[in-house]
Amino acid sequence: MSASEPDWWRSAAIYQVYVRSFADGDGDGTGDLSGVRTRLPYLAELGVDALWFTPWYVSPLADGGYDVADYRAIDPAFGTLSEAEKLIAEARQLGIRTIVDIVPNHVSDQHVWFRAALAARPGGPERALFHFRRGRGTDGERPPNDWESEFGGPAWTRVPDGEWYLHLFAPEQPDLNWAHPAVRREHEEILRFWFERGVAGVRIDSAALLAKDAYLPDFAPGRDPHPYVDRDELHDIYRSWRAVADEYDGIFVGEVWLPDSERFARYLRPDELHTAFNLSFLACPWDAERLRRTIDETLAEHAPVGAPATWVLCNHDVTRTVTRYGREDTGFDFATKAFGTPTDLGLGTRRARAAALLSLALPGSVYVYQGEELGLPEAEIPRDRIQDPMHFRSGGTDPGRDGCRVPLPWTGAPPAAEPWLPPPADWDAYAADRQAADPDSMLTFYRRALRLRRTEPGFGDGPLTWLPHPSGVLAFARQDGLVCVVNLGADQVALPAHDSVLLTSGPLEGGGLPRDTAAWLRA
Structure with missing residues (x-):
């Protein structure tokens, strides 16, 4: 695939960069943009067409950066806006495009809008940008409805004046009110801000959750439409986004978790999103019949709207492929994650290599999560070092997602500073410099596969x-x-x-x- 093709995204191999854990350029234990810039030659040699950066914006990091305080500034731990612009330009010179992550469902509780909402009186216009409500009960002591957070526990937090605000994720991530025109205008301006800085696309976090039933009713299983998932109002939002993207030849990839294939395909109509993650493939067990059924269903649901499928084995939220495929249960479900699950890493590695060739050969585009090309397993983080809110909201039973976010081992030498998450004792065995010199390593294997995928015309979309x-x-x-x-x-x-x-x-x-x-x- 040529990097200059206008439909590059239909066949692209895209590499996901979790900045905090990719490469530490200043030696403080945290990954940063200067580290990414030094590793651009590595990414070019790997053979990827684009980089997807998880949020690099100013954030208190209550949820790994998915609690954004300022979309127009880079978090100081990662660098500066000027450095981001240099990174985008330098990557493009190597034929690598940039995709940024937008989190439209919520912002950080440190965002200027939410700080103003907390300072305002109940019923004030500042609170209309979010979902503030009086509670139920004699004194409003119970949440306004029975919705549960995606991280466990109630989806509501009470503020000192007695009102409650909605957060489908952590309390530090208040949900925006997408029925408010100011919310829509702001996000369209954010899109323009980043497209004007040279990004080629935008990944949309939790893309099916933005719109809420205005009455915020209790959740009733089987309710149609759902009070906050996949509501019809979303499509008007994404049509307006598509008009912005078309001004810059930009593209979208949506995170859309939906079991209904017809509903899923609606997001991929020609005037909405370009692509959406195929998360059923990611969660599918290592079973030939089930994988074939998933592949067939995926291709069938994309065909009516002419959109390419998007394949992914792993990302920053799920158990790493090598570990998942080495377990008795080779599928993925957040509800089944547990500490101490027995794993055969030899078996998992063999299957992960085979799965890489499968995913890279399927029609459409493919995403590779950082460290997959090194064959990294899931790390078991000591309980006193876990930072993921999923762990704490579960009461300590869920190991959380930190195990797939441990900083990459670039060399076998000890790091200059202790990494923000502790690497396993054997991490140096996976070091990129050692694997680069090994003709049988996972890194060498990925380089060969991605090179063939780029040079052989039969791969990609089709x-x-x-x-x-x-x-x-x-x-x-x-x-x-x-x-x-x-x-x-x-x-x-x-x-x-x-x-x-x-x-x-x-x-x-x-x-x-x-x-x-x-x-x-x-x-």
């Missing part, structure tokens, strides 16, 4: 044709004679007829494909 295959195997053809075969069964299988082997995730055995192994072939 048709997929399933091929006959034994039980427990996935086999499909792409354009220009490319074939991908993945063996998820218990026994070795024969490869289909082919002219050459382009790449395998592990060694072949007597010309056959072992279990938990994938191959790219030229037919």
Whole structure:
């Protein structure tokens, strides 16, 4: 794929950067923009087309930066706005575009709007930008409704004057009132601010949660429409956003968790979002039949609106692929996360390599979370060092998401300062400099795969044709004679007829494909 193509996003390989944990440029233990800039050659050699940065804005970091206090400034821990502009320009010179993260559902409780709302009287215009309500009960001592926070516990917090405010996530993340025109105007200006600084796209956090039922009714299972998920009002919001993006040839990728494929596809109509994360694939267990069904359903729900699918194995919120695939339950569900889950990392690594070839061969675009190319496992963080609010809101039963956010090991040498999250004792074995010199390492494997994906015209967006295959195997053809075969069964299988082997995730055995192994072939 050429970096100059206008539809680059339809086939792109995009690398997710969690800035706080990517690269520490000033030696204070926290990742920063100067660190990212020094690693741009690494990312160019890896072969990615774009970088998605999780929020780098001013934030108290109550939720890893997803509590934004100022969208027009970079958090001082990461650098400055000027440095962000340099990073965007330097990456583009290497053929790498930049995607920033916008969090429209809520802001930080330190945002100027919310501080003004707290200082205002009940019923004041400042509070109309959020969801303030009187409580229930004789003295308003109970929350206005029964909604639960995504992080556990009530979705309401009471302020000293007796009113309550809504937060679908942490109390430090008050929800905005998207029925207020000022909220819509502000976000359109934020989009313009970043597009004018050269970003190529925007990732939209919690994209299906913005609009709320104006009456804020109690939650009733099966209620249609849902009081705050996937409401029809959202589509008008995203049409106005699309008009802004089209002024700059910008693109959107939405975080849309919806089980209804028809409802999901509505967000991808030609005048709304360009792409949305395929989170059902991310959560799917390592099972051939279920993966094929997920792939078929994904392609089918995208086809009516002509949007490309987007594939992802891992991100900053979910258990790392190597660990997940090495467990008895190879799917992902926030509700089942637990401390001390037995894991076979050898098995997980073998499957993660095969899954990488599968995801990179599927039609559309693909996202790679930082550290996946190093084969990093999930780190178990000591309880006294956990920072994720999911852990605390669960009463300490959920290990939280910090285990996939430990800073990357660039070298085997000890870091100049203690990282903000403690790395495991064996982290140096995964160091990027060691893997770069190892022809069999995960890093070398990812470089080869991404190079082939970029240079072979049959990859990226386009048709997929399933091929006959034994039980427990996935086999499909792409354009220009490319074939991908993945063996998820218990026994070795024969490869289909082919002219050459382009790449395998592990060694072949007597010309056959072992279990938990994938191959790219030229037919």
